[in-house]
Amino acid sequence: MICYIIKLIYGGIFCKKGVYDMKSLVSASLLGCDLADIRSEIKNIEKAGADWLHCDVMDGCFVNNISFGTPVLKCVRKASDLPMDTHLMINDPIRYIDDYAGLGSDYITFHLEAAPDPQAVIDRIHSHGKFAGISIKPATPVSEVEPYLATADMVLVMTVVPGFGGQKFIPATLEKISEIRYMLDSMGRDKVFIEVDGGINAETVKFCREAGADVMVSGSYLFGAEDKSAAVKSLKV
Numbered sequence: 001m002i003c004y005i006i007k008l009i010y011g012g013i014f015c016k017k018g019v020y021d022m023k024s025l026v027s028a029s030l031l032g033c034d035l036a037d038i039r040s041e042i043k044n045i046e047k048a049g050a051d052w053l054h055c056d057v058m059d060g061c062f063v064n065n066i067s068f069g070t071p072v073l074k075c076v077r078k079a080s081d082l083p084m085d086t087h088l089m090i091n092d093p094i095r096y097i098d099d100y101a102g103l104g105s106d107y108i109t110f111h112l113e114a115a116p117d118p119q120a121v122i123d124r125i126h127s128h129g130k131f132a133g134i135s136i137k138p139a140t141p142v143s144e145v146e147p148y149l150a151t152a153d154m155v156l157v158m159t160v161v162p163g164f165g166g167q168k169f170i171p172a173t174l175e176k177i178s179e180i181r182y183m184l185d186s187m188g189r190d191k192v193f194i195e196v197d198g199g200i201n202a203e204t205v206k207f208c209r210e211a212g213a214d215v216m217v218s219g220s221y222l223f224g225a226e227d228k229s230a231a232v233k234s235l236k237v
């Protein structure tokens with residue numbers, strides 16, 4: 001218990017042995033790019049050193065926005081061999097897992113709050129041989145995701161309220177990253193990624209990294225940067 005409190009105070013600085021030996025991964029959120037020119041945007045961000053392509057699927061129900069879906073992700077898949085990091089912000093996501101796995105997503109992340117049976121969604125993603133991510137909104141307590149840490153391959157901690165790019169990072173989410181990293185370490189699940197998404201830039205990334213995150217999603221910061229290589233590099237802390 002004392003150790004747990006110390007960890008929270010220090011924002012996860014003692015967590016995940018080995019994580020500080022490797023650079024964090026950068027997942028470029030295509031929501032922040034010029035969608036009319038998506039192929040060259042992908043090529044440029046790939047050349048700049050991005051590790052994954054993050055695709056935000058929004059249904060206008062789970063979140064107050066509609067983005068894009070399978071037709072666009074099929075084009076993304078054809079345009080790049082980078083791992084596709086699909087972020088489903090849709091209600092009852094199990095209905096669409098077969099489609100997003102079938103088109104070539106590597107990671108499929110769904111929202112805990114949107115799934116009546118989260119374990120069934122994880123199992124369905126695994127049945128396709130894909131990596132399963134589970135995400136929580138800033139207001140959702142960590143205790144709600146705990147039952148799924150034994151089987152998920154990635155936990156996405158939203159650092160803004162999902163729905164829109166270009167929002168301001170919420171510092172209160174850092175404690176949740178530390179807590180999840182501590183829980184994963186306690187379970188011996190040190191290969192599970194913690195991804196952060198929303199308001200990530202050269203400043204906020206440092207706090208996320210210290211708290212125990214290892215996959216950094218960024219849209220407006222990366223695609224708005226004049227020097228994209230430098231921007232990607234600034235996120236690999």
Ligand SMILES: O=C(CO)[C@@H](O)[C@H](O)COP(=O)(O)O
Nearest residue numbers: 162163165166198199219220
């Ligand atoms: O999932 C979402 C928003 O709901 C994100 O992936 C955003 O697209 C990130 O954009 P920035 O905050 O980096 O501009």
Ligand SMILES: [Co+2]
Nearest residue numbers: 056087197217
């Ligand atoms: Co996202």
